[in-house]
Amino acid sequence: MINRYLTLVGRIRQELSDVKKSVERAKMAWEKAEKEADSLYLDSAALNLHDFYNGLERIFRLIAEIVDEVTPAGSSWHVEGELMAFCSFLEGKTPAE
Template structure:
């Protein structure tokens, strides 16, 4: 178990680096969309916003399976998973992975990810994309900080198990 916790901590750090690259791509795409008024850049921004949330959600799925031992099911499993990450898991004795504040902020990106998957790209409304872009760096900084703290928790648990 200890090796698995240490590997998960490393994966969290690695995946967060990839997600951070997406944040930069969103910012750059938005600037280009504003300068050129080319809606193809808006498509790029939407795709990278989708990737931003999808990358975090993959980490949440891994944590749910590996640490909590349970993955939500059903039509609203995406929402339930996000909620699961914002509460302590007594069955596996883990702290909340993210705060309720982060959960609320990420829920906006989760909802947008759903739109990207189900709407034609030429129907994206720049007015609805803009707030997501504007808040993304702040949201990511907060989530990144919380998830790195969780990775530190996993490492401490893994090292403690190695000593025992």
């Protein structure tokens, strides 16, 4: 059981590293977009923000799979409230309890 959580911690750390890179790249692209009239910089900022969001989704999915032992399904699981259900606490318990 502990190994599962150690694996989760390692995977979250890697995802957070990737998320951080996406944020840094989005900031750089945004700064260049403000200085130059080139829409490619805006496109780059938007793509990196998308990567940021996807990274957070992957982290929540990992937590749901390993901690709650539930695999989110469907292409819109995050929109339909399942994402918030995985992250919410009700009377001090996670949804799996």
